[in-house]
Amino acid sequence: MTSRPVGTMAQRKRQLVADELTQAALNLLARQGFDAVTVDEIAAAAGVSKRTFFRYFSSKEDVVVQFLAEMGTGMRDELAGRPAQDPPSAALRHTVWRTVDACAGHEDQTLSVVRLILGTPALLARFLERQAQWRDALAAEMAHRVGMDPAAELYPQLAAGMALTAFHAVLQRWSDSGGAEDPATLTDRAFAVIAPALDAVVANAAS
Incomplete structure (x- = not known):
């Protein structure tokens, strides 16, 4: 599913990071199972820090x-x-x-x-x-x-x-x-x- 386009450059950048985190999380969770995946692994797969992950989602559950x-x-x-x-x-x-x-x-x-x-x-x-x-x-x-x-x-x-x-x-x-x-x-x-x-x-x- 594709995300709706957003207006400003900052919004587009934020949406891009959110999409990358979501994609990385869903790929890992589907492949390894929910309990086996950590937030650190999701952040690493998306190429961002753990702190950045928590700017967008409060937990693994929130991604899903x-x-x-x-x-x-x-x-x-x-x-x-x-x-x-x-x-x-x-x-x-x-x-x-x-x-x-x-x-x-x-x-x-x-x-x-x-x-x-x-x-x-x-x-x-x-x-x-x-x-x-x-x-x-x-x-x-x-x-x-x-x-x-x-x-x-x-x-x-x-x-x-x-x-x-x-x-x-x-x-x-x-x-x-x-x-x-x-x-x-x-x-x-x-x-x-x-x-x-x-x-x-x-x-x-x-x-």
Whole structure:
């Protein structure tokens, strides 16, 4: 995944260092395992001091959390950008697929990092924390799309939660297969299971 361009020379330099640290950290963590890698090794691999590392990240976990943040960036925007006439399942499937596709499009590194995240309890916990934030954002947008009060109706939160469960299941299956299974096919299969529930509530409300 590429970082967004930033404005000033200082900002560009800072972003470059952050990107180099992230790349070095993810490569080491994926290759050697989370517990085996030290901050000193990450800093050395990136060609910076340990002090510089801590200017950008407070821990090894934070490097991966930043990667996770990038995975979820734009999820709500993708959902908001779907045509109003899309059924909920179609709109959410597109949202999930765009994120999965961004991962699969960088397979060599991303597959290793996803396996690291899913296989390391501390990182998995942070991943689930991130998913909770994404769920709230998706639920707010879903409530807007279907004209429901998110404070009164359960549907928006449940719909967002189902979509993110599908997202997690697809990543898990793709990771377990070593990248052999097609993410698009996995996404289609996941939404074939949950689409009836996602669409039935809205259809019934409209009738």
